[in-house]
Amino acid sequence: MVITNSWCASCETVLTAAEIEYAPITHPSVYVKLELKNGALAGFPELQEAMKQASAEKANVVILATTPDKFAENIGISLHPEIEYVSLPVPTLDGTELWLVAKGHKESVEKAVGFEKPIPSVLTFKGGRLHSPSANHPVVDRDSLMVLGEYQDIGGRLPHCTRCHQAVILEVFAS
Secondary structure (H helix, E strand, O other): OOOEEEEEOOOOEEEEHHHHHOOOOOOOOEEEEEEEOHHHHHOOHHHHHHHHHHOEEEEEEEEEEOOHHHHHHOOEEEEOOOOEEEEEEEEEOOEEEEEEEEHHHHHHHHHHHOOOOOOOOOEEEEHHHHOOOEEEOOOOOOEEEEEEOOOOOOOOOOEEEOHHHHHHHHHHHHO
8 A cells, every 4th residue: 555645734745655765666567647737739730630530529649557546646747749649430329539658568458447458549649639628637636737758768658747746847837
């Protein structure tokens, strides 16, 4: 079990027990989808076209939260500007959605979600196309900013950023 301890009331930064004790632990990673806000779609006509082609009602970025206990602290999503991402039309109970995932991790997302066969992509694009828009945080009433980061070196799996990454996010936006 991972325990979260708030340690700064003003910036809401948290530490997990793993960061305090530094002992090897195993805990689940989870994929989380965050719906892109309309502003993200306005600046990306190819994505709008892909949504029409798939009859999708909304587009979501799918991120990997390797420390799910920190997900409520999410303030951003990191994309590598040169890594390719794909959009997958996924049927849901509410209609079709586009899921945006790293091309290199498409298969692992499909397997984790339990798809029986691969879903063909309707659009492939580089991370730089989604720079600056935001997505709706699925748990807390705030935006998750989309940032580009060449420091992002885990194969494009769309890691989320918490307030402890805030200095990096501000540096990315300043450049």
